Each structure stands twice: as C-alpha cells, then as structure tokens.
Amino acid sequence: MGSLCSRQRHNQAGSEENEQTAEIERRIEQETKAEKHIQKLLLLGAGDSGKSTIFKQIKLLFQSGFDEAELKGYIPVIHANIYQTIKILYDGSKELSQSLEDSSKFVISDENKEIGDKFSEIGGRLNYPRLTKELAHEIETLWRDSAIQETYVRGNELQLPDCAHYFMENLQRLSDADYVPTKEDVLYARVRTTGVVEIQFSPVGENKKSGEVYRLFDVGGQKNERRKWIHLFEGVSAVIFCAAISEYDQTLFEDDNTNRMMETKELFEWVLKQPCFEKTSFLLFLNKFDLFEKKVLKVPLNVCGWYKDYQPVSTGKQEIEHAYEFVKKKFEELYFQSAAPDRVDRVFKIYRTTALDQKLVKKTFKLVDETLRRRNLFEAGLL
Amino acid sequence: MIEELNLGEVPSVFICPISLEPMQDPVTLCTGQTYERSNIMKWFSLGHYTCPTTMQELWDDTVTPNTTLHHLTYTWFSQKYVQMKKRSEDAQGRASELLGNLKKVKGQARIQTLKELQRVVANHSTARKTVVDEGGVALLSSLLGPFTSYSVGSEVVAILVNLSLSSESKMSLMQPAKVSSVVDVLNEGSIETKINCVRLIETLMEEKDFRTEVVSSHSLLVALMRLVRDKRHPNGHLPGLGLLRSISALKEVRGLIVSIGAIPQLLGLIPVLNPECVEIALFVLDVLSTVPEGKQALKDCSNTIPTMVKLLMRITECCTDYALSILWSVCKLSPEECSLTAVDAGLAAKLLLVIQSGCSPVLKQRAAELLKLCSLNYSDTIFMSKCKLTRTIQ
Numbered sequence: 196m197g198s199l200c201s202r203q204r205h206n207q208a209g210s211e212e213n214e215q216t217a218e219i220e221r222r223i224e225q226e227t228k229a230e231k232h233i234q235k236l237l238l239l240g241a242g243d244s245g246k247s248t249i250f251k252q253i254k255l256l257f258q259s260g261f262d263e264a265e266l267k268g269y270i271p272v273i274h275a276n277i278y279q280t281i282k283i284l285y286d287g288s289k290e291l292s293q294s295l296e297d298s299s300k301f302v303i304s305d306e307n308k309e310i311g312d313k314f315s316e317i318g319g320r321l322n323y324p325r326l327t328k329e330l331a332h333e334i335e336t337l338w339r340d341s342a343i344q345e346t347y348v349r350g351n352e353l354q355l356p357d358c359a360h361y362f363m364e365n366l367q368r369l370s371d372a373d374y375v376p377t378k379e380d381v382l383y384a385r386v387r388t389t390g391v392v393e394i395q396f397s398p399v400g401e402n403k404k405s406g407e408v409y410r411l412f413d414v415g416g417q418k419n420e421r422r423k424w425i426h427l428f429e430g431v432s433a434v435i436f437c438a439a440i441s442e443y444d445q446t447l448f449e450d451d452n453t454n455r456m457m458e459t460k461e462l463f464e465w466v467l468k469q470p471c472f473e474k475t476s477f478l479l480f481l482n483k484f485d486l487f488e489k490k491v492l493k494v495p496l497n498v499c500g501w502y503k504d505y506q507p508v509s510t511g512k513q514e515i516e517h518a519y520e521f522v523k524k525k526f527e528e529l530y531f532q533s534a535a536p537d538r539v540d541r542v543f544k545i546y547r548t549t550a551l552d553q554k555l556v557k558k559t560f561k562l563v564d565e566t567l568r569r570r571n572l573f574e575a576g577l578l
Numbered sequence: 579m580i581e582e583l584n585l586g587e588v589p590s591v592f593i594c595p596i597s598l599e600p601m602q603d604p605v606t607l608c609t610g611q612t613y614e615r616s617n618i619m620k621w622f623s624l625g626h627y628t629c630p631t632t633m634q635e636l637w638d639d640t641v642t643p644n645t646t647l648h649h650l651t652y653t654w655f656s657q658k659y660v661q662m663k664k665r666s667e668d669a670q671g672r673a674s675e676l677l678g679n680l681k682k683v684k685g686q687a688r689i690q691t692l693k694e695l696q697r698v699v700a701n702h703s704t705a706r707k708t709v710v711d712e713g714g715v716a717l718l719s720s721l722l723g724p725f726t727s728y729s730v731g732s733e734v735v736a737i738l739v740n741l742s743l744s745s746e747s748k749m750s751l752m753q754p755a756k757v758s759s760v761v762d763v764l765n766e767g768s769i770e771t772k773i774n775c776v777r778l779i780e781t782l783m784e785e786k787d788f789r790t791e792v793v794s795s796h797s798l799l800v801a802l803m804r805l806v807r808d809k810r811h812p813n814g815h816l817p818g819l820g821l822l823r824s825i826s827a828l829k830e831v832r833g834l835i836v837s838i839g840a841i842p843q844l845l846g847l848i849p850v851l852n853p854e855c856v857e858i859a860l861f862v863l864d865v866l867s868t869v870p871e872g873k874q875a876l877k878d879c880s881n882t883i884p885t886m887v888k889l890l891m892r893i894t895e896c897c898t899d900y901a902l903s904i905l906w907s908v909c910k911l912s913p914e915e916c917s918l919t920a921v922d923a924g925l926a927a928k929l930l931l932v933i934q935s936g937c938s939p940v941l942k943q944r945a946a947e948l949l950k951l952c953s954l955n956y957s958d959t960i961f962m963s964k965c966k967l968t969r970t971i972q
Contacts, residue, residue: 520754527796531838540804543797544762547724558725565727569766 233395234567235430238413239466240437241459242387242447243357245482248550249437250392250413251382256557257396266376272384273362273369273376274326280359281334282318285311287353288346303342310337331370338363351444351494357486358383382551398564407568433476433542433567436463437550440522441486443499456499460529467533476542476570478563479526484519485549491518501525519547542570592651595631596621600655604647608638612647669702677714692733699740706741715747722756731763732771739774739781748785751778752792765801769811776805776817783824793825799838807843815851819858826862832869841866841875845885853893860889860900867907877908883919890928895937902932902944909951917952925952 238246254260285303288311292301303311310333317323324330337343350359361383362369369380376384395410442455463479466472492510496502496518502525508517523545530543544566546559594601594614603615609629613621618630618641627636676695683691698705709715718734726734743751751757757779764775779798782788793799802825805811805818822840825831844859851859866872876882886901886908905925909916925948932945 516754523758524795531796531800542766544765545758562725562727565729566766569728 233408233410234432236409236411237431237434238411238437239434239462240480240482241439241455241462242449243442243455244437244439244459245480245548245550246413246435246437247386248382249435249480249482249548249556250394250411252550252553252556253396253411253560254394255378255382255553256560257398258394261378261381263375266378266381269376269381269384270374271323272386273380275323276356276358276383276385277326277334277362277366277369278314278318278323280356280362281314281337283353283355284343284346284359285315285337287349287355288342291346291349292342300345301342303337304340307337307340310334326370328370328372331366335363335366338366352446354446356385357483358385378553379551382553398560407564431472431475433478433563434466434472435478435480435563436466437480437482437548438463438526439483439486440481440519441483441490443496443502444490444494454499456501460501463526463529464533467530468535474541476567477530477544478566479530479543479545480548480550480559481519481523481526481545482548482550484547485551487519487522488515491515496521542566589654591647592654601647601651604644604651605641606644607641608636609634612644615641615643666702666704669698669705670708673698673702673705673708673714674712677709677712677717680717689729689733692730692737696733696736696740699737709737710741710744715741715743716750719747719750719756722751722759724755724758726759726762728763728766731759732767732774735760735763735771735774735778739777743781745785745787748782749787752782752785752789754792757792757795758797761795761798761801764805765797769808769814772801772805772814773817776802776821780821780824790828790830793828794831794834796834796838799825799831799835799840803838803840803843807847809850812852815855816858819855819862822862823858826865829869832866833871835862836866836869836871836875841872842879845879845881848885848889853897856889856893857897857900860897860904864900864903867904873907873911876904877911877916882908883916883925884923887920887923887925887928890925891931891935895941898932898937899941899944902941902948906944906948906951909948913951913954917954921952 238250240246288301288303292298292303294301314334314337346353347355347359365380368374391412391414393410393412395408397408438459439455442459445455447453447455447458467477492514495507496505502521505518505521507514526545534541534543544562546562548559549555588600592600594604594617595611596613596617599614601612601614604612605615605618606612607618607629609632611629611631613630621630622639627639628634629636673695676691676698679691680688680695695709699709715738718738721730721734738751751760760775760778764772767775779793782792802818802822805814806822808814822835826835841863844863848856848859863872863876867876883905886905889901890898892898905920909920929945929949929952933942933949935942
C-alpha cells in the first residue's frame with residue numbers, strides 16, 4: 196500500500212515534470228514561429244558612417260526613446276567627446292604650425308598655450324574629469340582662438356569627430372551642474388561601438404501599428420572588429436549599409452594613409468559578395484548629406500581616387516545635386532559590377548540620409564518599410 | 579454623334595444584321611425584318627431577292643422606312659450623349675476638385691486622391707485637359723523626389739502618362755531625383771505600373787533637349803532588362819524592348835547596355851519572343867554590335883551564331899537583315915573561329931537561300947560577302963559538302 200501510494204506520488208511528480216517540459220517546448224515552438232516573422236535588419240558600414248546614429252534614431256522614433264537615466268548615461272560620453280575634440284584641435288594646431296605653408300596662422304596665442312597644454316594632457320588620459328563650468332570656460336576660450344579656428348577648417352586632415360562644432364558651440368549648457376542631455380545631444384554623442392547591439396521595434400504607421408516587427412543590429416565599424424559580424428549574417432532580411440558621403444577627403448581612424456571613401460567602397464564590395472547575402476535586400480544609406488552639401492562646393496570630389504573622373508557643371512544647389520548624382524551612380528555601378536548575375540533580382544535601393552535629422556530618418560524609414568513589405572508580398576507571390 | 583460615344587451596350591434591335599452597326603436609316607422588308615437601307619440595297623444590287631436573316635424569298639421588293647425604330651434609336655443615342663456630356667463636365671469639375679485636394683492632403687489621403695484622379699483622367703479626356711490647364715502637371719511633378727513612396731510614385735506616373743506634357747514639364751521631370759524615383763517605381767512596380775514608367779520615359783526621350791545622362795543609369799537598364807525577361811508578363815516585352823531600342827540609339831549608352839549583360843539575355847530570349855519583339859531585339863543587338871564591347875560580347879556568347887543562322891529567312895526581311903549584320907560583325911572579329919561555327923550551324927545553305935530569294939539587292943550582296951568570308955578557310959569540295967547543298971541544287 197505504502198509503496199503504491201509513493202509510486203502514485205512519484206507518478207504525479209513525474210507527470211508534473213512532463214507537463215512543465217511540454218509547456219516549455221510549446222513556448223519554444225511559439226517563439227521560434229514568432230522569430231520567423233521578425234525581420235532582421237543589419238546595419239553595416241565603415242567606422243563613423245552613422246550606423247549608430249541611425250540606431251539611436253530608430254530607438255527614439257519607434258521605441259520609447261531614452262528615459263532620464265539613459266539620457267544622463269550619455270553625459271560621460273559627451274564630456275569625453277569634448278575633451279577628445281579640443282585635444283585633437285590643439286595638437287593639430289601645433290602640428291600644422293610646424294608645417295611649411297601659412298604656419299603662422301596656426302600658432303596659438305601665448306595666453307592660451309597653457310590652457311592648450313593642460314587639455315592636451317587631460318585628453319590623453321583614460322579617465323576624464325567631470326566637465327565643470329570653469330573647465331568649460333577654458334575650453335571655450337581655447338576654441339575661440341583663431342589658430343584653433345584655422346585648425347578646425349583643416350579638420351578633415353585630423354581625426355576630428357563630426358560632433359566637434361556642435362559640442363563646442365554648446366559648452367555652457369553641457370557643463371551645467373544639473374545638465375540632462377537632450378535627444379539631439381545624444382544623437383551627436385560619439386562612442387565607438389564594440390560588440391553588437393540590437394533593438395526590436397515595430398514602425399508605427401498612420402494606423403498605429405503596421406504589423407511588421409523588425410530587429411535591428413548595430414555592429415562595430417572599424418576594421419579590427421569585422422570578424423564579430425560574421426555569425427550574424429544568417430537569415431537577414433535586409434542589410435542597411437551606411438556610407439558617409441562627406442568623407443571623401445578624410446582618412447581612416449585606424450590607418451592614416453587610407454582614404455575613408457575608398458575603404459567604404461572596398462567594404463561595400465566585400466559585403467555584396469558574401470554568399471549569405473544572396474537573397475538579402477540591400478538598402479544603401481548615403482549618409483551625412485548635410486555635411487556633403489557644404490563640403491562639395493569647397494572641396495572638389497576628385498580629391499578622392501574613386502571620383503577622379505568627376506567634372507563640376509555649375510554652382511550652388513544644382514552643383515550639389517549633380518555631385519550627389521555622380522556619387523550615387525558610382526555606388527550603383529559598384530553594386531551591379533559586384534553582384535553576380537543571379538543576384539540581380541535582389542532589392543537594391545539607395546536613400547539619401549542625414550542621420551541626425553529625425554524627420555528625415557523617419558521619412559526614410561517609412562520608405563524602407565514600404566519596400567520591404569512589398570518585397571515580402573512579392574516573394575509570397577501576392578504581387 | 580454615334581462615333582463620339584464609345585458604347586458596348588447598344589440594344590440589339592438598333593443594330594443592322596448585315597453590318598452589325600447601329601442603323602441610321604432603318605428600313606423594313608415584307609418579311610418584317612429591318613436593315614440599314616444602304617446595306618440591304620447593296621444586297622439587292624448583288625442580285626439577291628431574299629431576306630438575309632430569314633432566307634425567305636421576297637414576294638414584295640418594297641422597303642418601308644421604319645420611322646418608329648429610327649425615332650427610338652435617335653432618342654436613345656441622344657440621351658446617352660447628354661449623359662456623357664454631363665459626366666464629362668462632372669469629370670472636369672471632379673478633376674479640378676481633386677487637384678485642389680492634392681495641394682492640401684498628405685499620407686493615405688494623398689494616395690486616395692491620386693488614385694481617384696487617375697481614374698477620372700483615364701476615363702475622360704476633358705478631365706485631362708483640365709488637369710493640364712490648372713497646373714496639375716507641375717503639382718504632380720513636385721510629388722516626385724528622393725522621398726517619394728511607391729504608392730505615391732506609381733499613381734503619379736499613371737496619371738502623367740495620360741496627359742500631354744509641355745516641353746517645360748518634361749524638362750522638369752528630367753531632374754535626376756525625379757527620374758530616380760520613376761526608376762525606383764519601375765523596379766518595384768506591378769506590370770501595369772512598369773509599363774507606365776516605360777511610356778513616361780519614352781515621352782521624355784522625345785523632347786529635343788533630352789539629356790543622355792537621364793537614361794545612362796545602371797538601375798534603369800537593369801530594371802528594363804528585367805521587364806523584358808519577365809516570362810510571367812509577356813505584355814511587358816514589347817514596351818520594354820521599345821524603350822531599349824530608343825535608348826540603344828544613343829551612342830554613349832551602348833557600352834553601358836553591354837556591361838549589364840544585355841546581350842546574352844536578349845539572345846536567350848529570342849526563341850520565346852513573338853515576331854514583332856524579335857525584330858526589335860535584333861535591332862538592339864545589331865546596334866550594340868557597332869561598339870567593340872558589343873562585338874566581343876556577341877562573339878563570347880556561344881549561342882549567337884546558331885541563333886542568328888536560325889533566324890535568317892525565318893521571320894521578316896528586316897530580321898534577316900539584322901541577323902546578317904550581326905553575323906558579319908562576329909565573323910569579321912575572328913573569321914577562322916566563327917566561320918567554323920557558322921558553317922557547322924548551316925549558315926551556307928541559308929545564305930544561298932537569301933541570295934536566291936526575292937530579298938533586296940543590298941541584302942543579297944551582304945549574304946554573298948558573308949558566304950565568301952566563311953568559305954575562305956575551306957577548299958571548294960569540303961565547303962560544298964559542309965553546305966549540304968544537294969537539296970538546294972535540286
């Protein structure tokens with residue numbers, strides 16, 4: 196009797212376990228099914244191409260954005276950017292003042308030299324001090340020095356981050372004791388992405404939910420991090436490749452001798468040829484258009500080897516459009532030359548973006564969503 | 579009036595049994611059947627004295643005007659005409675209203691407005707004029723740009739294609755960003771939309787100040803070739819090939835067309851195209867053979883020669899002309915190699931056929947020259963045997 200009872204209890208316990216296991220298996224199956232409906236988007240591109248900014252924008256647009264704690268989390272990054280910027284500018288001015296041409300205009304005024312040296316030292320540390328009002332004031336004084344301004348103009352020769360001007364002009368606000376970064380500040384904040392970050396979101400259309408669920412992955416961009424991307428390549432619906440078109444006169448962070456545009460070109464080619472992307476849609480974001488617009492009228496496109504056959508046709512807005520079309524055509528040419536003939540039915544679209552402009556990113560993403568949805572309908576045979 | 583109306587449902591009693599057209603002067607025979615006067619009089623003049631529908635012999639050759647039917651016909655058509663006129667005016671009003679809306683709305687509302695405008699414009703020529711007169715073209719053109727969604731772009735193209743565009747509006751549409759959005763729609767669209775895009779681009783190409791760079795685009799050419807190759811939608815072949823022909827006429831773009839692999843694709847298509855399309859495809863291949871890359875690509879393609887040989891004397895004289903020209907280009911490029919292949923494919927017999935046919939003298943001359951070129955590598959006897967001439971000689 197006793198043994199019967201205990202066996203029953205044992206059976207009961209056994210069946211409970213079975214139930215649990217069954218439940219877990221059911222959950223796994225459900226989630227795997229759900230996974231299949233999640234469209235994976237992979238953000239690729241060279242370092243500094245704006246991938247992370249796009250990532251942040253998506254977070255701001257289609258998720259709950261950043262709460263106060265997250266915003267405040269960016270303060271050290273922003274302050275670091277400031278120290279890095281001023282160090283690059285100061286060291287840069289010293290370097291340029293030793294070159295042969297116009298060296299005098301890069302010489303820092305005597306009263307600012309001490310400040311300069313101080314920040315050159317701080318900028319080289321592993322840990323930066325908190326940005327106080329006094330420090331901010333000193334940085335501002337240095338920033339206003341004409342030698343630094345002249346150096347800023349030659350920023351493309353140094354590794355000056357794009358956020359330089361924005362942060363330098365907002366030093367007062369950024370050094371407030373109770374400073375909470377704005378969304379814009381966060382978008383400008385520059386930190387090198389290591390590893391992989393992902394977010395899941397659903398683009399909210401006019402009728403609230405469009406139904407599509409996307410998972411966006413952002414990976415590190417510098418050369419030494421590319422091996423980390425490989426395991427992500429499987430099953431991706433679309434690659435969003437970011438290319439900063441304003442970089443045609445800049446060199447790599449990791450390698451001062453390589454032109455950034457050429458690096459982007461090589462990377463794009465490499466990505467296009469990957470066998471795992473046979474059926475993947477390619478969405479090319481020609482990013483940093485706002486910087487491109489300003490630069491193209493001052494720095495001719497043909498300083499970059501890839502663009503050496505460029506001929507300007509006019510001035511002003513027309514010239515900007517013409518230059519942009521030229522760059523666009525170069526990428527198109529590259530795409531069709533690198534794509535194997537059997538891949539010619541892949542979706543390939545080019546978008547003009549300025550990752551920092553939230554409205555534009557939203558518009559762009561709506562177009563991306565439309566294209567991907569049409570593609571799905573097409574593949575399901577419904578179009 | 580009858581011609582202006584475009585009706586499918588004319589009541590059968592108004593239709594003449596002989597011509598199947600509405601009767602304008604109905605007359606009744608003694609059998610009670612009614613016909614159009616001129617038609618039945620013609621029937622009589624040919625010597626018949628029967629009623630065409632009942633086959634009865636007529637006992638009385640008088641024809642009586644059927645005034646009742648005439649009156650009814652006239653009334654029915656007049657009513658229809660008035661209705662049409664009213665709808666047309668309504669359409670004009672509606673078109674005007676829709677244009678006004680278009681200036682104000684965005685998002686889904688914009689798409690719906692465009693869809694309705696497209697329907698109105700497609701069905702009423704008066705509406706088309708209204709749209710053009712009220713600056714609709716500029717408005718629609720302004721909707722095309724780097725941020726144009728597919729839904730908007732496809733409707734805009736569908737509307738523009740129905741309107742007569744001024745020189746100025748065509749120049750405006752040639753702006754790179756606008757052309758890009760049309761090309762995007764061409765890439766992504768349904769077959770009807772693709773055909774619309776093709777037609778729109780053709781219209782732009784007719785403009786005298788047309789700039790070649792507008793069509794000098796990988797994306798456009800690849801999209802066009804995709805349309806031409808689409809086996810599921812053969813109705814796209816002719817428009818696609820037509821545009822390809824227009825583009826290939828521009829010298830500067832020929833290299834680009836070759837570089838996207840158009841030549842092997844066209845060659846592969848020829849067996850499945852209808853004769854009209856084959857002629858255009860051959861025209862394009864012929865034009866492409868005038869550039870070095872084209873000649874090379876034709877030579878590199880293993881089925882160029884067999885396909886061309888097969889086409890000689892098969893379809894139209896034009897096709898034979900193009901095929902000959904292509905064969906000539908390829909054989910001239912590497913005579914030994916190609917004449918071998920050509921002769922093996924039965925070229926000689928075909929050429930003799932051309933020479934002996936009723937084709938133009940120029941064509942015969944070409945055929946003779948090609949025959950000579952191919953025979954250079956053989957001794958007479960071997961060549962003869964290769965030609966399989968026995969049947970022809972017979």
